Amino acid sequence: MASGQFVQETSSAGEWKRQGNRFTGRITRDSTSRPGEGPDDQGRWPVEPGRYRLVVSLACPWAHRSVIVRRLLGLEDPISLAIVDPVRDERGWRFTLDAGDTDPVLGIKFLSEAYLRTDPSYDGRVTVPAIVDTNTGDVVTNDYPQITLDLSTEWTDFHKPGAPQLIPPDRAEMDVLIDEIYRDVNNGVYRCGFATSQEAYDAAYDALFARLDVLEGRLQDREYLVGDTLREVDIRLFTTLVRFDAVYHGHFKCNRQKLTEFPNLWAYARRLYQRPGFGETVDFDQIKRHYYVTHHNINPTGIIPKGPDPRVWISWPVRPEPR
């Protein structure tokens, strides 16, 4: 069996097992910490506009969720944004897009500096998205599924007028879909790409396309995955779909078919892309550079494919809305 890029996260059967999220602090309205302080004894930090910095890579699908949600809710001013270079070197995520290769607010050159400041013994992967407290430079959270939920539910006082309700009052149906989509699609593409045995790859590929077939059927007569309005689950699916043909189809060998060959999923993804808050957050150049240059084991030459042509996302009208 070939060894993978992420040896600590590869099982003896060659399956990719994603590491847990180390920092699970939450920014909540009921934190008992005073402004400027935190966390309280339950790990809750106070909601405070201007205090926290969201660190993302525009290439990363997990971080991309938080970029979209922050924008849809109008949280750009209350929560600032730091964007790392899409290409990691052996020192991890770098602030080389900024003047002096330094984040202007946090004053650090590498995201690892914040991780190690917060936990000097940390030896896992340093990941985005992460929210950093600008008072101390400590990492509050890299718990990406919770980050977007808390933007929706804890920061409501700072949402823009008319901000969407991304979390339905009854979450049961959405949460089932979120789990299935995470396992088979969001993480499923990584399980294909990072598998180091044929069996592990085959199983991940089968589960991925079986789930996409189900979703394709679900979207036959719906505009959104749940109910008749945009929800968090749509954002979670979108950030994988928008990378599918550019990266996952070739680089991760998810190649039974392209997104453009699923009529309903393709129309759905394009409808979302063309909504405010979605397409303008997609940077195909950074997405491709990240995956093809950073994953040496699966693309040793580092050559970045020129295609596909991104104009397909906008160049002809989207199919009419489903009935």
Ligand SMILES: N[C@@H](CCC(=O)N[C@@H](CS)C(=O)NCC(=O)O)C(=O)O
């Ligand atoms: N925090 C999660 C998900 C976030 C994640 O994997 N982000 C990627 C970018 S898409 C990352 O930061 N990777 C850094 C690395 O692999 O060293 C994890 O630990 O797996």
